[in-house]
Every structure is written in C-alpha cells, then in structure tokens.
Amino acid sequence: MTHVERSPGGPHDAGQPQPGQPQPGQPQPGQFRNGQFRNGRSRAGRRRSDDGSREELAVPRAKFQSYYGRPVLKPPVWEWKIPLYFFTGGLSAGSALLAAGADLTGRPALRRVGRLGGFAGLLASTYLLVADLGRPERFHHMLRVAKPSSPMSVGTWILVAYGPGSALPAVAELLPARLRATRPGRLLQLAARPAGLSAALLAPGVASYTAALLAQTAAPGWHDMRRELPFVYTGSAAASGAGLGLLFAPLAEAGPARRLAVFGSAIELTASQLIDRRPGVVTQAWTTGRAHRLHRAGEVFTLGGAVAAATVARRSRLAAAAAGLALLGGSALQRFGTFEAGVASTKDPKYVVVPQRERLTARATAPAEPPAHQ
Amino acid sequence: MAHQHSFHGPLADPAGDAGYQEHRPRVGFFTDTSICIGCKACEVACKEWNNVPEDGLNLLGMSFDNTGMLGADSWRHVAFIEQQRPLGQQDAGFQDLPTGPSGTQETAEVVAEALPQAERSGGDLGTAPVDLGFPSFELPGRTPGEHPRAEFRWLMASDVCKHCTHAGCLDVCPTGALFRTEFGTVVVQQDICNGCGYCVSACPYGVIDRRHDDGRAWKCTLCYDRLRGDLEPACAQACPTKSIQFGVLDELRERAAQRLDQLHDAGVPEARLYGHEPTDGVGGDGAFFLLLDEPEVYGLPPDPIVPTRDLASTWKYTGAAAAGLLAAAVAAFIGRRPQ
Numbered sequence: 001m002t003h004v005e006r007s008p009g010g011p012h013d014a015g016q017p018q019p020g021q022p023q024p025g026q027p028q029p030g031q032f033r034n035g036q037f038r039n040g041r042s043r044a045g046r047r048r049s050d051d052g053s054r055e056e057l058a059v060p061r062a063k064f065q066s067y068y069g070r071p072v073l074k075p076p077v078w079e080w081k082i083p084l085y086f087f088t089g090g091l092s093a094g095s096a097l098l099a100a101g102a103d104l105t106g107r108p109a110l111r112r113v114g115r116l117g118g119f120a121g122l123l124a125s126t127y128l129l130v131a132d133l134g135r136p137e138r139f140h141h142m143l144r145v146a147k148p149s150s151p152m153s154v155g156t157w158i159l160v161a162y163g164p165g166s167a168l169p170a171v172a173e174l175l176p177a178r179l180r181a182t183r184p185g186r187l188l189q190l191a192a193r194p195a196g197l198s199a200a201l202l203a204p205g206v207a208s209y210t211a212a213l214l215a216q217t218a219a220p221g222w223h224d225m226r227r228e229l230p231f232v233y234t235g236s237a238a239a240s241g242a243g244l245g246l247l248f249a250p251l252a253e254a255g256p257a258r259r260l261a262v263f264g265s266a267i268e269l270t271a272s273q274l275i276d277r278r279p280g281v282v283t284q285a286w287t288t289g290r291a292h293r294l295h296r297a298g299e300v301f302t303l304g305g306a307v308a309a310a311t312v313a314r315r316s317r318l319a320a321a322a323a324g325l326a327l328l329g330g331s332a333l334q335r336f337g338t339f340e341a342g343v344a345s346t347k348d349p350k351y352v353v354v355p356q357r358e359r360l361t362a363r364a365t366a367p368a369e370p371p372a373h374q
Numbered sequence: 375m376a377h378q379h380s381f382h383g384p385l386a387d388p389a390g391d392a393g394y395q396e397h398r399p400r401v402g403f404f405t406d407t408s409i410c411i412g413c414k415a416c417e418v419a420c421k422e423w424n425n426v427p428e429d430g431l432n433l434l435g436m437s438f439d440n441t442g443m444l445g446a447d448s449w450r451h452v453a454f455i456e457q458q459r460p461l462g463q464q465d466a467g468f469q470d471l472p473t474g475p476s477g478t479q480e481t482a483e484v485v486a487e488a489l490p491q492a493e494r495s496g497g498d499l500g501t502a503p504v505d506l507g508f509p510s511f512e513l514p515g516r517t518p519g520e521h522p523r524a525e526f527r528w529l530m531a532s533d534v535c536k537h538c539t540h541a542g543c544l545d546v547c548p549t550g551a552l553f554r555t556e557f558g559t560v561v562v563q564q565d566i567c568n569g570c571g572y573c574v575s576a577c578p579y580g581v582i583d584r585r586h587d588d589g590r591a592w593k594c595t596l597c598y599d600r601l602r603g604d605l606e607p608a609c610a611q612a613c614p615t616k617s618i619q620f621g622v623l624d625e626l627r628e629r630a631a632q633r634l635d636q637l638h639d640a641g642v643p644e645a646r647l648y649g650h651e652p653t654d655g656v657g658g659d660g661a662f663f664l665l666l667d668e669p670e671v672y673g674l675p676p677d678p679i680v681p682t683r684d685l686a687s688t689w690k691y692t693g694a695a696a697a698g699l700l701a702a703a704v705a706a707f708i709g710r711r712p713q
Contacts, residue, residue, distance in 0.1 A: 067673030069486030134569015134589025
C-alpha cells in the first residue's frame with residue numbers, strides 16, 4: 001500500500017529532468033522545505049489522526065500532482081436513497097427466490113414471508129428510485145430506450161419484467177378468504193405460482209445489475225472492483241432474503257433460508273475480502289474512513305448472522321430471529337459501505353491520478369524500444 | 375441498423391457509428407493553452423450565449439480561478455497555475471539578486487487543505503457556491519522578511535467538455551437524453567433528461583453535473599444551436615488570442631501538430647498535446663489541448679478511460695454472479711423436505 005502526498009498545482013518533483021530546474025540551494029517546489037509550509041502539513045497530520053480515519057504511515061508517501069488538490073471527477077449525485085435501494089432491491093430478489101422455492105416444496109409459511117417481503121422490497125425500491133431522480137415526474141423517460149451499454153437501462157427493464165411476478169403472488173397471499181372462492185380469486189391463486197417463478201428467474205438479474213451499474217462508472221472505487229462487486233451484491237441479496245425468512249418463518253420451514261443464508265454470506269464475504277486485498281492505491285477507498293467502517297461492520301454482522309443460521313438458529317426461534325436481523329443489518333451496512341467507497345474514490349484526486357500515472361509510466365517503460373521511435 | 379456500435383478504440387466517424395447516414399464533418403476545439411491569457415472571455419461568452427445561471431460569486435484562493443471546475447453551471451473553466459519555474463527559456467533577471475520562494479506553493483497548499491472540508495470535497499465547484507473561507511485577513515502564503523524573488527510562470531488553460539469519441543455519459547444515459555449530433559458532438563436534450571445522475575459518475579473527466587435547483591444534467595453543447603446556424607461556438611468566437619480554435623477535427627489535429635513542432639523548436643520542450651490521440655482510452659477527444667505541464671497539474675486525468683471499455687467483462691462477471699445466486703437458491707432447497 002502506498003500513501004500519497006498531493007502536491008497541488010505543483011511543479012515537478014526533483015530529479016525529473018525539466019528545463020529551467022531551480023538552482024541548487026533554492027527551495028525545490030513541491031518538497032515543502034519552507035517552515036510555514038511544514039507547519040501547515042503538521043496541522044493537517046494532527047487533524048487526520050484525531051479523526052481516526054487515517055492509519056499510521058507505514059510506507060513512504062508517493063507523490064502526485066493535482067490542481068489545488070481538487071477532485072478530478074464529480075462525486076456521485078446519488079445520496080442515501082440509492083444504497084438503500086440496493087438493499088431493498090436485493091432483499092426483494094432474495095425473498096422472491098425463497099418464495100418460489102418454498103412454493104414448489106410445500107412450505108406455505110416461508111412462501112408467504114418470501115412473497116410479501118419480496119413485494120414490499122420492490123415497492124420500497126420503486127419509491128426510492130423515483131424519488132432520487134432530479135425530475136421524478138419524468139421517471140417514465142427510462143422506458144423510451146433499451147440500452148445494453150447502460151446497466152441502469154437494463155436494470156429498468158429487468159425491474160419492469162420482474163414487477164408483475166412479484167406483485168401477483170403477494171396479492172394472492174393477502175386475498176381475504178371470502179374472495180378466494182370467487183372466480184377472479186381462483187384465477188389469482190392459479191396465476192400466483194407461474195408469476196412467482198417468473199420473478200424468481202428474474203431475481204438474480206435484479207440482485208446483480210446494480211453491481212454492474214456501479215462498476216460502469218468512472219469512480220475508481222467501483223470500476224476497478226467490477227469483478228468482485230457482482231458477487232458482493234448477489235451474496236448480500238441472498239443473505240438479506242434469507243435473513244427475512246429466518247426472522248419471520250417458523251423453524252420447521254426455515255431450513256432453506258438457513259442454507260441460503262450460509263451460501264449467500266459465503267459468497268458476499270469472500271468477494272468483499274478479495275476487494276480489501278487487491279493491490280493498488282484504489283483499495284484504500286475501501287480500507288479507510290467511513291466506507292471501511294460501514295463495510296467492516298457489514299461483514300461482522302453478516303458473518304455473525306451466517307454462523308448463527310448454521311448453528312443455533314436450527315433449534316431456537318429467538319436465535320433464528322436474531323440471526324435474521326443480523327443478516328439484514330449486515331446486508332444494509334455492506335451496501336452503504338460499497339456505496340461510500342466509490343464516493344470517497346471520486347473525492348480525492350489521488351485515486352484517479354496515481355493509478356493513471358502508474359499506467360502511463362508502465363506503458364512508457366514496458367516496451368524496451370517503443371516502435372514509434374524506430 | 376446492421377452495423378455494430380463501437381465502445382472503445384479508434385473510431386473514424388462517431389456520427390456515422392451513431393447511425394447518421396449522411397452528416398457533417400466532425401468538429402471540435404483545439405485549445406492551445408500556451409497563448410491563453412486568462413481573460414475568461416470564453417467563460418463569459420458561454421454563459422451569455424447559453425444562458426447558463428450563476429454558480430456563485432466566490433473567492434476560491436486558486437490564483438485568478440474563482441470558477442473552480444467545470445460543472446452544470448460552468449461549461450468553460452479557465453485554470454490558473456502559478457509555478458516557480460521559468461516559461462520556456464525566459465530569463466527572469468535574478469542573476470546576483472537575493473532570491474527566495476514566492477508564496478505560490480503555500481497558497482496552493484492552503485487551498486488543498488481547505489477543499490476537502492467543502493461539502494462535496496470541491497466536487498461542486500462550477501455547480502454551486504463553495505466558500506473556502508477566502509479572503510481572510512492573513513494572506514495565504516504571506517512570508518515575512520526579505521521580499522521573495524523566484525523564477526515564475528503562470529499557466530492558464532480554458533477547460534471544456536471533451537466531446538469524447540466514446541463518451542461515457544452518452545453510453546450510460548438510460549433515457550436517451552444524451553445523444554451524438556450530426557457534428558460528432560455530445561449533447562443533452564433537456565426535455566428528455568430526468569436527472570438520474572448516471573452520466574455524472576460515468577464521465578472520466580468530471581465534466582457533466584446535475585444542476586441543483588433544476589434536477590437535470592447540464593454540460594457544454596459545443597453550441598449545437600450555433601453550429602446548426604453555421605456559426606462558431608461562442609467561446610471560440612470570443613477568444614481574443616485564438617487560444618480556443620474551432621474547426622473540423624482533422625484540420626485541428628494537423629494544426630496542433632504543427633504548433634507543437636513550432637514550440638519544441640522554439641525551446642519549449644514541455645509542450646505536449648492532450649486528448650488528440652484516437653488510440654487513447656476514450657478514442658480521442660473532440661476537444662483537445664496543448665499543455666505546458668502534466669495534465670493532472672491542470673486538473674485533467676492523465677490517462678482517462680471510458681468505463682464502457684470494460685462493459686463486456688462487467689456483464690460477464692455480473693452474469694456469473696447472477697447464475698451463482700440462482701444456483702445457491704436451488705441448492706438451498708435440495709435436501710430433506712418438511713414433515
């Protein structure tokens with residue numbers, strides 16, 4: 001891990017051959033010899049350690065240049081509604097999968113939890129997505145086009161296709177007994193299973209496209225993690241859906257929820273640990289600050305929930321409910337952590353400049369003789 | 375259309391790739407920063423012509439730059455960089471005189487420390503008012519004692535939307551509000567944009583942003599309305615030194631290569647072109663630059679890559695994760711049945 005020191009609008013580091021190099025003895029710009037300047041730095045240093053968000057410097061700082069330390073990228077305009085949607089959308093997808101399985105294997109209580117949870121998650125998601133738009137009344141403009149190059153467009157169409165399959169079975173579950181005997185009531189009951197299956201087939205898309213959406217941005221904290229992020233998100237979706245099942249379904253029917261909790265958590269935690277271990281400066285967006293705290297807390301909750309699901313949740317209803325809550329909390333924290341990591345990577349120019357500069361240096365030095373100069 | 379859209383790599387005809395059968399030649403800007411005098415006529419002309427709202431009257435402490443950055447309400451931005459090194463082979467006449475540091479580096483550092491304290495770490499510069507606490511009673515970087523003398527050069531550069539060959543903003547726009555014009559430029563249709571904000575995060579240059587009180591995304595249109603009327607964009611027309619040159623992109627690239635040779639011959643080896651190369655990460659910029667230092671010194675990314683370049687691998691991993699989720703769910707139901 002390299003720590004990075006910004007040199008705002010700064011001239012070149014010493015040693016780089018530049019015309020008109022200042023004479024020896026003159027202060028080298030960017031080296032910060034000046035007394036007043038050093039004061040400035042130490043002030044900054046103290047503030048950082050008070051904050052607790054920066055780790056102790058173990059390696060020398062790498063230098064990079066920037067324009068007054070100003071970010072190169074624009075931070076995302078999305079706020080809390082979007083990471084919360086990642087959670088509710090994942091929850092809906094995980095629940096739909098559980099509901100369809102419970103329906104096919106004759107577990108009515110688990111089916112009911114999954115269907116209701118899945119639709120509630122979808123309703124919350126729809127609200128959050130529309131409300132986050134700059135012009136919410138124009139939400140239907142998303143339906144003008146279908147663009148495979150835009151994960152948001154792909155996701156919109158996945159959600160449109162997923163909606164009926166999520167809504168219908170939930171309505172069927174809620175239908176009062178006296179209406180079930182009527183002809184429309186019977187039709188609804190009949191349609192619930194195929195509808196639920198269609199939702200289950202689309203659920204993996206609902207759970208995973210959000211990761212593609214984040215990866216398909218210029219924010220290094222998201223884009224560079226495009227291999228791992230989808231697994232974090234599908235794993236987290238499975239864990240949260242299973243968490244809901246553990247929270248509300250009786251022990252006798254919650255077996256699949258317990259297993260899904262373990263599988264989902266294993267996928268999520270593995271991918272999330274792989275992100276933390278990636279070499280390069282961008283990983284610091286995940287391993288420092290608020291993003292790190294949220295992401296780590298999410299991992300702890302998820303791990304705790306999964307362990308409980310595999311052990312005590314088999315016998316104790318209370319333990320199952322606690323495991324379910326931990327899984328739900330872990331998933332939500334993980335979503336906010338992944339979101340925050342990307343935001344942080346746009347706010348500090350080092351995440352943009354340092355890797356790009358390294359890339360250029362590698363390209364310039366890799367071929368011993370560049371063909372252009374031959 | 376049967377032809378295949380291209381998401382990265384060199385592309386001779388972006389308008390044709392976007393589906394135009396017959397169209398005008400691709401146009402753009404060549405901004406030669408070596409002759410920019412920092413008058414900001416481009417910023418003013420742009421605001422006037424395009425009716426771009428005020429983005430705050432601030433003193434940012436960034437030399438003469440009180441705009442900060444491109445944004446929803448700043449479609450041209452003149453950067454000012456003060457450096458303690460001579461311009462070309464200029465002699466500042468400091469021989470045998472007491473010399474010392476100028477306040478330049480300190481001023482920059484004071485700003486660099488203040489910026490992260492701003493709400494969006496300065497990312498809202500050019501979009502909304504940002505108070506960096508300047509001016510203060512104490513001049514930033516004021517040094518007591520001997521009056522300092524140092525080598526000095528002042529870089530000025532007018533930044534603008536790059537109108538990329540492969541535009542990240544356009545690729546991700548889920549409403550089709552962003553489109554490729556018949557001139558090969560990239561424009562937002564304001565009657566379509568619903569303010570989803572995806573383009574803001576997809577731009578590798580940090581150009582486009584959402585307007586706070588309006589909710590829609592805004593950026594330079596390369597004066598699409600003027601182009602259709604066979605007029606030059608407002609900023610280029612207003613530029614008094616022709617630092618901003620407008621024209622057919624192929625001609626501009628030739629002109630830029632000549633200018634680069636001229637500067638190198640004149641003893642300015644640090645001159646370089648930025649964004650002219652069709653093989654770069656965005657397939658070359660429609661608006662490219664001649665710079666006198668590394669791009670990051672001007673706040674430009676040194677090696678930007680359009681996120682869409684990795685689209686195929688992103689969808690591949692996403693598909694694998696989705697399949698894994700389905701498999702995990704099926705596996706969860708295999709085993710002992712109830713009762």
